Amino acid sequence: MKNIISPSLKDYNTFHIDCRCKELLTVENDQDIDEVFQRKVFHQPYLMIGEGSNILFTKDFEGTIIRLATKGIEIVNEDDESVYVRAAGGENWSDFVRFTIEHELYGAENLIGIPGLVGSCPVQNIGAYGSEVKDIIYQVEGHYLPEGEPFVFYNDECEFAYRDSIFKNKLKDRCWITHVVFKLGKEKHFQLSYKQLAENLVSFGSELTLEKVADTVLKIRNSKLPDITKVGCAGSFFKNPVVSETKFAELSAKFDDLVHYPAPNGIKLAAGQLIEKCGWKEVRKGDVSVYPTQALVIVNWGNAKGFEVVEYYQEIIQSVQEKYGIRIEPEVRIV
Ligand SMILES: Cc1cc2nc3c(=O)[nH]c(=O)nc-3n(C[C@H](O)[C@H](O)[C@H](O)COP(=O)(O)OP(=O)(O)OC[C@H]3O[C@@H](n4cnc5c(N)ncnc54)[C@H](O)[C@@H]3O)c2cc1C
Structure with missing residues (x-):
């Protein structure tokens, strides 16, 4: 099993946020899996990751990160x-x-x-x-x-x-x-x-x-979508919201162009469209913005800090809430 003490996590998350964890374990085979349990790794603060493509690190992680690299x-x-x-x-x-x-x-x-x-x-x-x-x-x-x-x-x-x-x-x-x-x-x-x-x-x-x-x-x-080797992101940042038929009727009376699909428990709206209509395609703050061809994706153009992405996404949530009365939720795990 490979272990690195206090590594930078910049290359282990696709948002390319530069933060650290106490220890990074890379698990390559069944023996390594046994060793992780023998070492009681999961008895202290831990986080499992894969390629870190659905995670936003907002600060250093004060624990062990376990990364699977098993093959077959x-x-x-x-x-x-x-x-x-x-x-x-x-x-x-x-x-x-x-x-x-x-x-x-x-x-x-x-x-x-x-x-x-x-x-x-x-x-x-x-x-x-x-x-x-x-x-x-x-x-x-x-x-x-x-x-x-x-x-x-x-x-x-x-x-x-x-x-x-x-x-x-x-x-x-x-x-x-x-x-x-x-x-x-x-x-x-x-x-x-x-x-x-x-x-x-x-x-x-x-x-x-x-x-x-x-x-x-x-x-x-x-x-x-952005090329994650060049631009940091975690794909769609928000889930598409599902609203009731009544709420949808209310919204359609005010906004005639809402993209919508039937969903098992209501009507699914396109979060990207709601974000775009709130004007976010024109807003860049430092190295953070939405992606020009897809407003559902928040990107780090270089050296954004996790907290800057948090401030940005929270403002998006607030503006969508104010304009449409819908609270959109992150799809990405915030750590
Ligand atoms: C450019 C881009 C495009 C994307 N497009 C899509 C898309 O079209 N559809 C879609 O659904 N998603 C998409 N995503 C999101 C992401 O790719 C998926 O969620 C993916 O499954 C995350 O895999 P990962 O290995 O990077 O997991 P991570 O981001 O490392 O982890 C994700 C979650 O899984 C947990 N986890 C990781 N490994 C394990 C494990 N072995 N056991 C238990 N829990 C574990 C983590 O703790 C975390 O909570 C996109 C992301 C990017 C960057």
Whole structure:
């Protein structure tokens, strides 16, 4: 196991916030996992991270950060319709998606390009372009904290919801996810409910392939989102708010151009549009602003401090509240 004392975390979070933790442990194999429990690491302040792509550090973290770097992707079972693939938590998410494409397995392709690790994907039920990872997760495996008893959660026990799960809520910081087993389709089937994706792919008809879908998803993503090797960010900073039918009717009477989608418990609005309409595309404070092509993304153009991002996002929340009477919530974990 690799350990670094008091490292800068600038390269361990995609916001590129320069702060420190007491110790950074990189866990590379099963032996390292055992050692972490023997050393009682989880009996002191701790934080598990993957690629730090959904975290905003606001100050130094006074504890140990544990980072998974375990590897391994294998097909563990199959039946007439599905193939079950078990991946180690330290695998890069998009590498896993590429594995499914190479093996002609359906279901993960729309999620290519989402930064992060396999071990983090269940935490906020990652989603994009009409797919959510809950649609392909079969089971989540790992250890309860702090002691390390093993657990297995089947899909229906994970309480998956929009950018949410039991691991982000009731069991936040109580479960260390070490493996995820995915159930992928053998039969050709694409999820093309996202308009822009469908428009780009419709001409392929029955010639459409997994590779073509993945390439198109990556092109769309790259045209909208910042390159995290150059600009700091954590993707969508806020969740899209869901309002009741009554609230939506009230809002539509005042604002006629609200982007909206049906949601299981009401109407989902586009937080990016609300932020843009509050004028945030024109507001840069120091090295912090929203991204020019997507107001839902807050970026660090260079040397922003965590607290400056906090001040900025809190002002956004306040302005959206004042104009629309809706309280938007961060999707990103604030540490
Ligand atoms: C440019 C950009 C685009 C993005 N686009 C999308 C998108 O389209 N859709 C989407 O859903 N998200 C998106 N995100 C957010 C992010 O990529 C996902 O949330 C991703 O799953 C985070 O993975 P990570 O490994 O970086 O986790 P981290 O950010 O390091 O951690 C996220 C959370 O998971 C916990 N955690 C990490 N590892 C473990 C573990 N092994 N066991 C238990 N808990 C753990 C952490 O404590 C933390 O609470 C984007 C981010 C960026 C920067």
